Amino acid sequence: MAPVPSTMNPTLSPPAPGEAPPVAQSLPPRWRQYLALTKPRVVQLIVFCALIGMLLAVPGWPDWRLVALGTVGIWLVASAAAAFNCLVERQLDARMQRTAWRPTAKGELSGVQALTFSALLCGAGCALLYLWVNPLTMWLTLATFVGYAIVYTVILKPMTPQNIVIGGASGAMPPVLGWAVMRGEVGPESLILCLIIFLWTPPHFWALALYRTEDYRRAGLPMLPVTHGAEFTRLQVLLYTVVLFAATLLPFIAGMSGWLYLASAVLLGLRFCQYGWRLWRHYSDSLARQTFRFSILHLSLLFAALLADHYLGVALAMGVF
Numbered sequence: 001m002a003p004v005p006s007t008m009n010p011t012l013s014p015p016a017p018g019e020a021p022p023v024a025q026s027l028p029p030r031w032r033q034y035l036a037l038t039k040p041r042v043v044q045l046i047v048f049c050a051l052i053g054m055l056l057a058v059p060g061w062p063d064w065r066l067v068a069l070g071t072v073g074i075w076l077v078a079s080a081a082a083a084f085n086c087l088v089e090r091q092l093d094a095r096m097q098r099t100a101w102r103p104t105a106k107g108e109l110s111g112v113q114a115l116t117f118s119a120l121l122c123g124a125g126c127a128l129l130y131l132w133v134n135p136l137t138m139w140l141t142l143a144t145f146v147g148y149a150i151v152y153t154v155i156l157k158p159m160t161p162q163n164i165v166i167g168g169a170s171g172a173m174p175p176v177l178g179w180a181v182m183r184g185e186v187g188p189e190s191l192i193l194c195l196i197i198f199l200w201t202p203p204h205f206w207a208l209a210l211y212r213t214e215d216y217r218r219a220g221l222p223m224l225p226v227t228h229g230a231e232f233t234r235l236q237v238l239l240y241t242v243v244l245f246a247a248t249l250l251p252f253i254a255g256m257s258g259w260l261y262l263a264s265a266v267l268l269g270l271r272f273c274q275y276g277w278r279l280w281r282h283y284s285d286s287l288a289r290q291t292f293r294f295s296i297l298h299l300s301l302l303f304a305a306l307l308a309d310h311y312l313g314v315a316l317a318m319g320v321f
Contacts, residue, residue: 033103034117037086038079045300046078046174047071049197052303053178053190056256056310062182069132070181074174076125077141083118084149087111095219098212137180144173158220161227168201192250193306197299199244203237203276204295210234211285211292234280237291241276245269248302257309264305272298 054067086093086104093105103109109117122145129138147170156163172194179190209216209223210233216223225233248265251257275291 033108034083036103037083037109037114037117038121039082039086042082043075043078045296046171047075048300049193049303050074050174050178050181052307053175053193054182055178055307056175056189056193057179057182057187066133066181069128070137070178073125073129073133073137074141074177074181076121076128077145080118080120080122080125081145081149083114083121084145085153087114087118088149088153090114092219092221096215098215133181134184136184136186137177140173140180140186141177144170144177147173159222161222161224163222164202164205164224168198171201172197189251189254189256192247192254192256193303195250196244196247196302199240199247200295200299203240203244203272204292204299206233206237206240207279207288207292207295210237210279210283211288230283234283238273238276238280241269241273245273251306257306258313259309260312261305261309264309265302268298268302268305 051067051071054070055062086102089099090102090104090111093099093102099105104111104114122142126138126142129141148167152163152167152170156167160166175193175197176186176190179185179187179193206224209225210230213223213225213230217226224236248269249262252259252262252265272294275287275294279287279291
């Protein structure tokens with residue numbers, strides 16, 4: 001579950017670009033420190049994509065009890081993965097302006113506390129999914145936890161500039177998890193949604209890396225702008241937005257959606273490509289920040305359009321309109 005960098009309020013998040021970190025008068029309450037470990041904004045997007053997978057998996061109205069149980073279980077395991085990431089990267093986070101605010105980086109929570117918290121969340125989430133949803137969803141969710149917390153965080157991130165590309169596979173899994181909640185299987189439709197997120201991840205993260213290059217360089221992380229330069233990275237962002245645009249048309253081509261989704265995908269895709277083109281031809285840190293922020297909006301609106309299109313079809317089939 002590769003994370004989307006957080007943009008929460010100052011008590012839980014880093015300062016805005018160019019601003020000095022706020023001076024804390026006292027430590028925040030303990031529960032806020034634990035909450036910060038779960039990266040709420042990151043997990044929010046993960047759970048949203050999983051929820052879309054659940055709702056698209058059934059032709060009509062879903063079993064809301066199953067939806068609620070699946071959502072809570074996935075949220076718990078995703079939060080556990082975020083907390084484990086904070087634990088593993090606490091020394092690295094302390095060297096980066098973007099992450100130095102985290103409780104583990106500041107020493108407000110110890111390694112044992114973070115590990116215990118992560119283990120409890122993961123255990124509770126896996127138990128819930130196994131007992132009240134289905135074993136397949138539990139195993140897929142646990143595999144996603146391992147893919148992000150171990151394969152991406154521990155192995156890929158410090159080793160290769162393609163960390164985001166390879167590690168993006170775990171971050172793309174939420175729709176597959178949601179589909180498995182409702183169907184007890186992995187369908188080709190869920191893999192299309194997984195592909196969209198997989199292709200969305202590199203331009204999203206590289207836009208951030210472009211205006212945070214020195215931060216990553218000081219931390220010793222081989223992000224693409226550090227190893228291959230800004231110009232090469234900007235070109236890769238543009239190329240990925242084009243490939244992503246093509247992939248977002250697949251739900252319509254495969255018969256998963258109708259014209260409402262297609263129109264939304266075209267408009268959002270062209271806008272993202274425009275950001276990619278401008279970033280390549282006329283770079284500025286401000287534009288990179290705008291591209292990064294739009295990428296989050298792009299994915300959210302794309303999946304919302306897919307959901308709206310789905311229930312429009314349900315309503316038409318029921319003769320509501």
